[in-house]
Amino acid sequence: MFYDLSDKELKAIKIIRNFLVNQGRIPSVRELMTGLDYKSPRSSAILLKNLEEKKILRKKNDGSYQIVDFEIPEDFGSRAQTVKIPLLGSVACGMPIFADENIEAEVSISIEMIKNGYKYFLLRAEGDSMDEAGIENGDLLLVRQQQNAENGDRILALIDDEATVKEYNKSNGMVILKPKSSNKIHQPIILNENFRIQGIIENIIKL
Amino acid sequence: MFYDLSDKELKAIKIIRNFLVNQGRIPSVRELMTGLDYKSPRSSAILLKNLEEKKILRKKNDGSYQIVDFEIPEDFGSRAQTVKIPLLGSVACGMPIFADENIEAEVSISIEMIKNGYKYFLLRAEGDSMDEAGIENGDLLLVRQQQNAENGDRILALIDDEATVKEYNKSNGMVILKPKSSNKIHQPIILNENFRIQGIIENIIKL
DNA sequence: TGCAAAGTGTATATTAGCGTATGTTTTATG
């Protein structure tokens, strides 16, 4: 299965995996080329073909490649596979959340924490605007990017250009964002329907 | 052991050893040629074959050479008793870490550096994946093989099939591998519980 | 709608480096 892979092939697999998570697709021959510092598309095309022969990739009916889900044998449990997730800095006003200027770093996260087919990002909790139960200043929030939520989900929203974590509740066309613990400081926020959810909090990482 | 070796053969061993430490591989026939001031690749090829016959080198399954014995510099107690510790090369994919093909050499280490009852191995620091405080390219890491660690230990992990040195931290069912200094390049790596470490860094040998 | 520009995968031929092999010349030694 994954026995005799060259360094280049390994690097290619990493690039492909990151591409999948961050862009939702397999890189083109030329993108892979630049990623691997090749100077001819031929080189990366051959590499892809080799990976196909080694059963790491598979061609789908439409000709595009697909990465084969390989199971890691138990005795290799120590071998973590990761994917790079962008860490967004302070969410600046009005700026699209994924603007380049916002990306502070890329953090490697185990692929076991990532659902296939979704985009993710990380956010550093700061201030008390997300002073939810369990979230402390400096924590990293792993957010799955999506625009809808179920009642009860813990979501990330942009309220007055501030990243805010609240529990999502929708009823009668109104959206109510509840703080986990209601006290004087944290009151529910009531909004109409046309505000956008940035994503769902999937994990809180305490550093 | 170095009994009936010609001057050229001795010089060749030195060159090979330096190459191994600095580049992580045995020199090619032509590299060895220029190192020895030969003018034909044949000369160094024959020399290699002779060294193999004299049991200084050994051919591995994959055809590449391996240096059989390898003394750590004198200051590690030439008089003291030594133990042979395997020096692992690039950690090949999916392959058990101690597979034959992975062992680059056997290095003699003073028993004073070794705790009884543990397995050890050596690893060459390369690239920046282990650019931890105090670890420089080319250093040898003495790793005590074990699967558990305490928070704060400096451990060796296999992340994406690359040997990585980080500080171990476990909290909330997540494992966080922290770099010593965090900047854009060195970010924590976030894993879930079911990954295993390879060992604990016990010593850094600067050559 | 039509058409050019850009991006896609693929193909051909070339180059460079590798280990190895052939035969010749040089060197050292009895």
Add this chain to the structure above:
DNA sequence: CATAAAACATACGCTAATATACACTTTGCA
């Protein structure tokens, strides 16, 4: 001087990477 070992020049086949080109699809714009 004779002979064997050492070093030589050169060449072969193999692999990886190279530059360049071709035909096809997608995209944006007039």
